[in-house]
Amino acid sequence: MFAPLRDKSLTGFAPKGMLFPSPLQAAGLSNGVDMDLILFYLRKLFTVLKNEVLVLPSRVVVILFFLILLLLPVFTKDTYLLRIFTLTSIFAILAASWDLLSGFTGQMNFGHALFFGVGAYGAALLNKYVGIPPWGTIPLGALGAVLAGLIIGVPCLRLRGTYLALTTLAFPIILMGIVFALPDLTGGELGISGIARLAGSRVADYYIAVVVMLGLSTIMWKITDSNTGIIFHAIREDELAVRAAGINTTRYKLLAFCLSGFFAGISGGLYAHFMRIAGPSTLEVSMSFTVVIWAIFGGIVTIYGPVGAVFILFPLLEFMRFWQEYRTLMFACVVLLILLYMPDGLFRWLRDKIEKECPRCKIRNIATRDTCRVCTAPLD
Amino acid sequence: MGLVINIIISGLISGSVYALLAIGFSLIFGVARIVNIAHTAFYMLAAYCIYFVTHNMGFHPIWGMIAAIVLVTLVGLVSYRIFINPIREHEGAVLIATIALAMAFQEIMVLKFTGTFLSVPSLVKGYLVILGVKVFYQQLLTFCMALLVMAVLWVLLMRTKLGLAIRSTAQDREVANLMGINESRVAMMTMGVSVGLAAFTGAVVVPLTILEPHMWMGPLIMMMAVVVLGGLGSLKGSFMGAYILGFAEALVVFLAPMGAFLKGSVALSIMILVLLIRPEGLFGVYFEEER
Numbered sequence: 001m002f003a004p005l006r007d008k009s010l011t012g013f014a015p016k017g018m019l020f021p022s023p024l025q026a027a028g029l030s031n032g033v034d035m036d037l038i039l040f041y042l043r044k045l046f047t048v049l050k051n052e053v054l055v056l057p058s059r060v061v062v063i064l065f066f067l068i069l070l071l072l073p074v075f076t077k078d079t080y081l082l083r084i085f086t087l088t089s090i091f092a093i094l095a096a097s098w099d100l101l102s103g104f105t106g107q108m109n110f111g112h113a114l115f116f117g118v119g120a121y122g123a124a125l126l127n128k129y130v131g132i133p134p135w136g137t138i139p140l141g142a143l144g145a146v147l148a149g150l151i152i153g154v155p156c157l158r159l160r161g162t163y164l165a166l167t168t169l170a171f172p173i174i175l176m177g178i179v180f181a182l183p184d185l186t187g188g189e190l191g192i193s194g195i196a197r198l199a200g201s202r203v204a205d206y207y208i209a210v211v212v213m214l215g216l217s218t219i220m221w222k223i224t225d226s227n228t229g230i231i232f233h234a235i236r237e238d239e240l241a242v243r244a245a246g247i248n249t250t251r252y253k254l255l256a257f258c259l260s261g262f263f264a265g266i267s268g269g270l271y272a273h274f275m276r277i278a279g280p281s282t283l284e285v286s287m288s289f290t291v292v293i294w295a296i297f298g299g300i301v302t303i304y305g306p307v308g309a310v311f312i313l314f315p316l317l318e319f320m321r322f323w324q325e326y327r328t329l330m331f332a333c334v335v336l337l338i339l340l341y342m343p344d345g346l347f348r349w350l351r352d353k354i355e356k357e358c359p360r361c362k363i364r365n366i367a368t369r370d371t372c373r374v375c376t377a378p379l380d
Numbered sequence: 381m382g383l384v385i386n387i388i389i390s391g392l393i394s395g396s397v398y399a400l401l402a403i404g405f406s407l408i409f410g411v412a413r414i415v416n417i418a419h420t421a422f423y424m425l426a427a428y429c430i431y432f433v434t435h436n437m438g439f440h441p442i443w444g445m446i447a448a449i450v451l452v453t454l455v456g457l458v459s460y461r462i463f464i465n466p467i468r469e470h471e472g473a474v475l476i477a478t479i480a481l482a483m484a485f486q487e488i489m490v491l492k493f494t495g496t497f498l499s500v501p502s503l504v505k506g507y508l509v510i511l512g513v514k515v516f517y518q519q520l521l522t523f524c525m526a527l528l529v530m531a532v533l534w535v536l537l538m539r540t541k542l543g544l545a546i547r548s549t550a551q552d553r554e555v556a557n558l559m560g561i562n563e564s565r566v567a568m569m570t571m572g573v574s575v576g577l578a579a580f581t582g583a584v585v586v587p588l589t590i591l592e593p594h595m596w597m598g599p600l601i602m603m604m605a606v607v608v609l610g611g612l613g614s615l616k617g618s619f620m621g622a623y624i625l626g627f628a629e630a631l632v633v634f635l636a637p638m639g640a641f642l643k644g645s646v647a648l649s650i651m652i653l654v655l656l657i658r659p660e661g662l663f664g665v666y667f668e669e670e671r
Contacts, residue, residue, distance in 0.1 A: 155652055158659040162415055162612060165475075166604040167655060170648035173601055177645030181638045285597055289417075289479050296472045329487035335480040336463055343473035 055373055057354045057366055062304070065311075069210050073203045082206045086274060088314045089213035093267035095294040095306035096220050101260035102292075103300035104224055105253060106236030107156070108165035112291045114152065114172040115145040115261045117283035119268025121179070124192040124278035134198055138269030145265025146258045153257035157250055160239075172283040179280055191279025198273040209270055213307075216263055221303045223259065232256055233301070293335055299345020308347050356380075385513040387630045393519055394602075395626025396526035397585050401599055402606040402618035403533065404577035410550035410613040412567040414464065414474055420596040420603060421482035422575050426452045426582030427591050428489050431500050441503050445583040449576060456575030457568065465564075482596060489593040502587035522584045529580055530619070536573070537615070546570055550613060601644065602629075605651045611661030620662060625650065 053059045069089075073082065094116055102109045122141030126132045132140070152171050156164055179186045186192065198205045223229050231252050234242045243249050272278040281287065298309025313331070320327045342349035355364045356379050358372035365373050372379060405419045426448040433444035459481055467473045502518035509515070537543035549556040549566045557563045589595065606625055610617025625647045632646045633639040654662065 155656050159655065162409070163608055163655075163659070163661075165415065166608045167652065169601065169604055170651060174645040174648050177642045180641035181645075285601065293476045293479060296476045300472060325491055326487075329484055329491070332480040332484035332487065336477060336484070339473050339477050339480075340463065340466060343467045343470040 055366065056364060058351055058364075066214060069214065073206055077203065079202045082202045084315055084318045086202075086206045086209040087271075088311055089209040090267050090270045090274065091294070091314055092213050092307040092310040093216050093270075094264050095291055095298070095310045096217050096303050097260045097263035097267070098291045098295045099300055099303055099306045100220050100224065100232075100263065101256050103295065103302070103306075104229060104232040104236060105256040107253060107256060108161065109168045109260070110165045110292065111152070111168035111171040111173075111288050112260075112264060113283050113285070113287035114148055114168075114175060115264030116268040116271070116287065116291075117172060117175060117278075117280075118145045118148045118261075119265030120272035120278040120282045121186065121192070121268075122265070123269035123272045124195050125185075127195045127273070128192055134196055134269075134273045138266055138273065141269040141272075142262050142265030145261040145268065147261075148265075149257040149259075149261025150254065153254045156257075157253055169285070169288065172288060173285065176280055176283040179283065187279075189280060191277050191281075192272075193277045195273060195276055195278070197276060198270065205274055209274065212266065212270065216266065217303060217307050220263060224303055228252070228255070236301075297335060297338065297346060299348035302345070302347065305345050305347040309345075312346070381511050382513045383634055385511055385515075387627070387634050389513070389515055389519060390633065391623070391627035391630035392523050393585075393588065393626075394629055395623035396523055397581055397599070397622075398602050398606045398626055399619050399622035400526055400529065400577055400581040401603040402610065402622050403530070403615055404574040404581075405603055406607055406610075406613055406615060406618045407546070407550075407577075408567075408570050408574040409607075411546055411570040412468065413471075414468070414571075415478070416574070417475070417478040417600065418459075418482040418485065419574070419578050420600040421485040422452050422456055422578040423582035423585075423599065424489065424593070424596040425455065425485055426579035427500070427586040427589075427595065428493060429579075430583060430586050431493070431498055431591055434500060435498075441501060441587070444500075445503075448583045449579045452579035452582070453572055453576045456579075457572055460568065460571045460575075465568075486593045486596065493591075493593070495593055498591040500586045500591065516588075518587050522588060525584045526581075529577070533573075533577070542566075542569060546573075598644075602647065605648050609651045609654055609661055611663045614661070614663040617661055617663030 053063060069085070072085065076082075094112070097115070098109065098112045101107055101112075119138075119141040122144035123134070123137040126137040126140055127134065148171075152168065156167060159167055180188055183189075199208055224232065231242065231247055234247075235249055235252060239249055268282060271282065294309045294313060295306040297313060298305030298307070300306070313334075316334070317327060317331055320330055323330070338346060354367050356367050356369075357364055358375060358377055358379060360377035361372060361375040363372060363374050365379060369379060371377065401420060401423065405416060408414050408416050408419075429448035429451055430441065430444035433439050433447050434441050463477050463481060464474055467477060502516070504517040504521055507514045507516040535543075537547060545556070545561045545566045546569070548559065549561060549563055549570075553563055556566075602625060606621040607618055609625065610619070610621030628647050628650055629643045632643045636642055636646070
């Protein structure tokens with residue numbers, strides 16, 4: 001069962017000549033043509049907005065989501081609120097990276113905290129002992145997580161399904177044992193504290209986390225939409241068939257582990273620098289489980305599902321703070337109840353409610369339409 | 381010499397506990413393809429149930445054990461019916477449903493008993509000295525009871541009609557259905573047996589450990605390692621794997637420096653090493669491809 005094909009109608013319909021202006025125009029000799037070019041792009045933007053974005057409620061929601069997140073600090077400077085949304089953005093990267101590996105490639109990873117922890121500890125160690133500033137430690141920590149992805153990817157290549165899920169669960173725990181056994185280097189149970197701040201102020205922290213989150217989510221979404229992503233998806237559906245088609249599945253599975261490790265490592269590094277501490281809590285079993293809960297709650301094989309789920313569940317859990325004792329219990333109950341009614345995930349369910357797919361051309365339409373917006377076939 | 385006895389006792393006890401847990405987990409996975417993360421949460425529930433009966437109501441621990449096994453099995457069956465059965469077709473959903481269930485149980489226990497460390501009186505008091513090492517009767521009892529229950533389970537699976545139904549459903553669900561076995565009822569029964577085993581484990585082991593609401597996490601990891609090491613769905617594998625990892629853990633704790641921190645790491649590394657050589661586990665049975 002393949003997920004619906006995404007329509008690629010958003011990309012590329014600019015005339016070739018306009019994209020590459022002649023040397024005469026580039027030299028600024030004719031101002032009028034430059035104006036034309038700008039006008040052309042504005043008109044194109046407007047057309048895309050009108051014909052491709054505003055017709056589908058899900059796309060409108062995504063645009064609004066981007067705008068609200070980017071404009072939030074303009075309206076409120078409440079540090080508590082900004083802090084929550086910074087953490088939410090960081091965890092959204094983590095949940096989406098789980099989806100890239102486990103959702104798309106079907107390699108159920110129960111030890112995603114490993115990547116997060118390696119990213120966090122890598123960034124913290126580099127910052128504390130080598131003195132590299134955050135913009136250097138976070139990518140380096142993420143490279144450490146890529147290495148971790150390779151190390152756990154190799155033994156896991158031969159496993160599948162439940163075996164893989166249960167085996168991956170072991171890796172963060174092994175690392176946690178090592179962390180506890182080397183308290184001089186890693187601080188043992190207390191973790192590494194006193195590392196550099198992400199940026200000077202809360203608002204700057206917020207913007208870094210949000211922009212990185214939006215950027216990386218878009219990149220992940222693009223990856224899943226590319227050729228590589230289609231192969232990932234095919235491996236999930238039927239690995240044997242993919243191999244039979246002459247594709248080296250081993251390489252692609254390792255690639256998925258590395259990519260996912262990279263993104264999760266970045267979120268770990270951001271977390272360490274934002275909280276200014278890298279502790280063993282980043283490696284805990286509950287951390288791995290929470291990631292799985294977020295992703296499946298939002299709907300796997302979507303990228304937007306896990307991101308949206310984190311933006312619902314994490315603030316919800318925070319705002320239930322005044323109800324301290326019942327917090328986790330309520331969280332568990334919400335998850336259980338939602339699953340009973342929408343086992344495919346919240347956002348897939350919502351999307352199927354507000355949009356339908358044209359039976360003839362497979363293009364999505366808003367649910368209120370009677371005929372398809374492209375091929376005018378009647379929708380049922 | 382004392383060290384050797386200590387290692388043997390500790391290895392046998394933790395091995396038996398892991399074996400009981402892993403067999404229950406394996407059973408329900410084999411029959412219904414449910415990865416029941418909440419399995420050890422039932423073990424935790426049973427432990428608290430005993431605490432409640434002995435401490436708050438003042439009965440003898442034996443009543444606590446019986447009450448724990450019966451009540452927890454009922455809780456397991458009810459939660460299976462309500463939360464897991466309706467979404468059984470969705471593998472991922474079942475997975476997080478069981479995680480959420482375990483978290484819910486944990487939180488209910490935190491609310492009821494707070495997060496403090498508690499302990500339960502042992503069923504039999506006293507100890508005997510073997511070569512200068514104190515061996516508590518409770519430890520011996522736990523070990524013997526575990527062996528006894530495993531024997532009973534073996535008889536149930538190999539010598540009764542229900543056992544035959546369970547084994548055939550585990551082997552091939554569709555064919556079992558065609559042969560007139562009510563597959564969903566067998567799944568329900570298996571869930572009962574599986575949760576009952578978890579509850580029993582909790583009941584026999586609780587006097588030896590400390591009660592706290594997060595006590596399900598540690599055994600969960602080891603249980604999964606055992607199941608993977610022995611081969612999913614293979615009861616013999618679970619049994620052997622449990623003792624291998626139990627002894628590995630005991631050796632590390634008593635011999636290695638910082639052993640208490642490294643015991644999990646070493647046991648899990650053994651599991652990964654075995655998997656590198658035999659990806660289907662020691663006694664793994666290949667499930668037919670479900671495509």
